[in-house]
Amino acid sequence: MSHLSAPFKIKGMELKNRIVMPPMCQYSVEARDGTPNEWHYVHYVSRAIGGSGLIIIEMTDVEPDGRITDFDLGLWSDDQVPAFRRIISEVHKHGAKIGIQIAHAGRKAEDADPPVGPSDIPAGVRFKTPRPLSTSEVKDMVKKFQDAARRAIAAGVDTIEIHGAHGYLIHQFHSPRINNRDDEYGQDRALFGVEVIKAIKSIMPEDMPLLFRISAAEYMAGGYGLDHSVELCRRYQEAGVDMFHVSTGGEGGPEGPTKPGNYPGYQVPHARAIKQALNVPVIAVGLLDDPALAEATVANGDADLVAVARGMLRDPYWAIHAIKQTGGDVNPPRQYEPAY
Numbered sequence: 130m131s132h133l134s135a136p137f138k139i140k141g142m143e144l145k146n147r148i149v150m151p152p153m154c155q156y157s158v159e160a161r162d163g164t165p166n167e168w169h170y171v172h173y174v175s176r177a178i179g180g181s182g183l184i185i186i187e188m189t190d191v192e193p194d195g196r197i198t199d200f201d202l203g204l205w206s207d208d209q210v211p212a213f214r215r216i217i218s219e220v221h222k223h224g225a226k227i228g229i230q231i232a233h234a235g236r237k238a239e240d241a242d243p244p245v246g247p248s249d250i251p252a253g254v255r256f257k258t259p260r261p262l263s264t265s266e267v268k269d270m271v272k273k274f275q276d277a278a279r280r281a282i283a284a285g286v287d288t289i290e291i292h293g294a295h296g297y298l299i300h301q302f303h304s305p306r307i308n309n310r311d312d313e314y315g316q317d318r319a320l321f322g323v324e325v326i327k328a329i330k331s332i333m334p335e336d337m338p339l340l341f342r343i344s345a346a347e348y349m350a351g352g353y354g355l356d357h358s359v360e361l362c363r364r365y366q367e368a369g370v371d372m373f374h375v376s377t378g379g380e381g382g383p384e385g386p387t388k389p390g391n392y393p394g395y396q397v398p399h400a401r402a403i404k405q406a407l408n409v410p411v412i413a414v415g416l417l418d419d420p421a422l423a424e425a426t427v428a429n430g431d432a433d434l435v436a437v438a439r440g441m442l443r444d445p446y447w448a449i450h451a452i453k454q455t456g457g458d459v460n461p462p463r464q465y466e467p468a469y
Contacts, residue, residue: 157200180460290341306380326368
């Protein structure tokens with residue numbers, strides 16, 4: 130039996146298989162208003178038709194200046210909800226579950242003038258110098274995350290993922306190299322993430338799982354590693370996170386003492402370490418495009434789910450093809466059955 134094709138349940142969300150389409154920015158909003166359009170509709174629905182068990186909508190930001198660029202999605206207005214609801218409803222018709230990644234780019238918001246962050250340290254030479262958020266503004270930001278999550282729930286999502294990875298705002302707060310504040314959010318670098326988690330958890334349905342994407346290691350000089358991220362995850366788990374989506378990086382450069390891997394499965398050990406340390410379900414990601422490797426990651430107990438990014442950009446039907454290749458029974462849409 131294919132382990133990829135095995136069902137998985139977390140709280141009230143039941144997935145038909147172990148395959149996740151992770152968030153991948155499309156930079157395709159036409160009116161710069163944060164609202165998904167026909168490109169997003171086809172992009173996500175096609176992966177549901179293609180057999181994904183769980184689809185996570187790309188980084189969706191809590192305010193206009195929280196976007197990486199003005200061409201990114203947002204959920205800062207009730208007016209944006211219907212377009213998301215249309216995508217989510219159609220995805221459900223094809224047997225997939227769907228979530229959304231709620232985020233703020235912080236100092237990496239390229240079109241904000243100026244961007245904001247925990248400190249005035251820029252992300253690099255090509256980035257603007259951010260304006261440090263005041264303590265009261267940090268508290269207001271927590272509410273913005275909560276409001277965006279409330280809109281996502283109104284749109285019909287099955288789960289919510291908080292983006293705490295890849296050098297964006299929550300990551301910036303929990304990074305010792307970036308967060309040099311002297312207020313409560315500097316004295317306790319996990320506090321902002323904890324408050325966002327608790328705020329979102331307080332308005333979620335009881336049986337809806339909360340996911341958190343974390344970079345388990347940075348690649349910059351003075352950056353944190355796995356020991357620090359395990360402790361962050363411990364705090365976040367206590368605050369209400371049900372599952373971690375484990376990536377790495379997002380902060381680094383030529384001066385960094387280590388570099389990210391570029392080989393298949395290079396991030397799986399980080400997912401396994403967090404899973405074992407906290408006895409928590411995890412999603413592994415990172416060059417898992419080979420179905421045999423994705424199968425082994427689940428079969429060996431390294432992760433509960435596998436997220437395939439580039440592979441799904443190349444092939445909307447990656448999930449069906451991977452399950453068939455690893456010996457599972459596929460259930461393609463009726464219209465496509467003759468091909469199988």
